[in-house]
Amino acid sequence: MNGDDVRMYGILPFTTRMTVIQLDSGGVWLHSPVSPTPERQRAVDQLGPVEHLVAPNKIHSLGLKPWKALYPSAKIWASPEFTKRHPDIAVDTVLTNDVRAPWISEIDHCVIEGHTVLDEVAFLHKASKTLIITDLIQKHEISGESCIWRGVKHMAGVLGESGGVPLDIKLSIRNKTAFRRSIDTILKWDFVNLIIAHGHCVQGGAKEDVMRAFKWISGA
Numbered sequence: 001m002n003g004d005d006v007r008m009y010g011i012l013p014f015t016t017r018m019t020v021i022q023l024d025s026g027g028v029w030l031h032s033p034v035s036p037t038p039e040r041q042r043a044v045d046q047l048g049p050v051e052h053l054v055a056p057n058k059i060h061s062l063g064l065k066p067w068k069a070l071y072p073s074a075k076i077w078a079s080p081e082f083t084k085r086h087p088d089i090a091v092d093t094v095l096t097n098d099v100r101a102p103w104i105s106e107i108d109h110c111v112i113e114g115h116t117v118l119d120e121v122a123f124l125h126k127a128s129k130t131l132i133i134t135d136l137i138q139k140h141e142i143s144g145e146s147c148i149w150r151g152v153k154h155m156a157g158v159l160g161e162s163g164g165v166p167l168d169i170k171l172s173i174r175n176k177t178a179f180r181r182s183i184d185t186i187l188k189w190d191f192v193n194l195i196i197a198h199g200h201c202v203q204g205g206a207k208e209d210v211m212r213a214f215k216w217i218s219g220a
């Protein structure tokens with residue numbers, strides 16, 4: 001479900017997307033929640049009550065509070081560094097690789113280790129064979145972009161359907177072995193689709209696409 005556009009660092013235009021999963025429980029799992037307009041809330045309500053709100057990295061906090069206000073019993077799950085950046089948001093569970101979440105039979109998760117910019121948690125929705133990534137892979141839309149931002153995003157390696165891992169993330173790897181181990185875990189997952197928070201998703205053939213995105217890590 002698409003959200004409002006935001007400005008990264010106050011200037012860089014980003015489209016946004018939240019992922020909505022209807023769990024076997026009948027409840028709803030919201031990943032990287034965008035602001036809940038009445039239309040978005042209606043669409044979510046048609047699937048069931050929101051049970052889980054997931055902040056997949058320390059940056060994506062946008063819609064957590066408003067969705068929590070609408071569904072006070074929803075649990076907030078967050079990435080390892082999230083509470084340091086957002087002490088005002090009460091997190092129920094910090095997602096580490098040891099956490100066995102109640103949705104474990106339907107959704108797998110993996111904390112991406114080894115880099116300093118992001119503390120991202122990747123997810124796999126098993127039934128639909130869909131990998132869910134937030135900022136680690138970006139494929140920003142070309143249409144509607146000004147020449148300047150097209151150029152900036154092209155240089156950062158995140159423009160269009162052939163986008164990939166942003167340059168700032170590539171440059172901020174502090175432990176290549178740990179990072180590679182996390183990516184290996186993801187690549188072993190059984191997925192064919194890719195949902196990302198910023199830009200083009202991939203329906204079918206996503207494994208090859210993600211392998212291509214991580215080719216810069218030798219052997220990936």
Ligand SMILES: [Fe+2]
Nearest residue numbers: 059134135197
């Ligand atoms: Fe983001």
